[in-house]
Amino acid sequence: MKILADINTRKNDIAIFLCFILAGAFLIWASYAAWIHFRTTPPYIDSDKYPVSGIDISAHNGDTDLKKAAADGIDFVWIKATEGVTFKDKKFTDNYDKAGEAGLARGAYHFFRFDKDGVEQAINLLETIGDRKLELGVAIDIETSGNPGDIDIDIVKEKISAMVDYLNLRGIAPTLYCNKKDYYQYLSDSFPGNSLWICSFSEDPISADWTFWQYNHKGNVKGINGKVDLNVFNGKPSDWQQFINTQQYQGNKTVN
DSSP states (O other): OHHHHHHHHHHHHHHHHHHHHHHHHHHHHHHHHHHHHHSSOOOOOOOOOOOOEEEEEOOOOOSBOOOHHTTHHHHHHOOOOTTTTEEEEHHHHHHHHHHHHHHHHHHEEEEEEESSSSHHHHHHHHHHHHTBBTTTTEEEEOOTTOOOOOHHHHHHHHHHHHHHHHHTTTTOOEEEEHHHIIIIIITTTTTTSSOOOEEEOSSSSSSSSEEEEEEEEEEEOOBBBSEEEEEEEEHHHHHHHHHHHHHOBBBOOOOO
């Protein structure tokens, strides 16, 4: 009987031990899930503080109805135009025309490739824009995600500078888009005169001057199928008009 009792005691000990293991694993999983939720949950946006709102779109968003988006409170749209030295977004022209018909302020953005020449990327962007008017001008999307990870930081910064310098020579001061990590890695010590478009899920986007804030990757806007990136402009309507007056691109077909 004593042997049976010892066996039952061991079984109980093992069961208790397994319960502790499972409970610990659950607590770790729950903590990690809560942390992920915190890191990816969009912050609250005060519409009184940031009254000018917008979206950014590309071919990934499919067919859009930007008149519905405008009626839903959207004021501006950044439209993907190009990537690298040859890629042209197949929806750029369509999205550009629809945004104009909807009365939205338009900007064109270029996804920067770390492994391509900066000047050639600028030329690809300008050739694609052509003589189209852009109220917001152009933006360069600079992010580690989607780019090779084996290229020296200084080389990447040189290529970014080459693209920015070429656009400056053409009379265009591009807005620069990035997240916090990439900002401090590639931009913080350069380009002080360029507008910053920051991607951040923090209540305070970044300890630097910024013009646009992309605060949500999973927004819902009428006229857009599925989720869409949400943005705000840092300023009042009067600041907004001043930005447009200084940033807009009137269009130029000539590319040297």
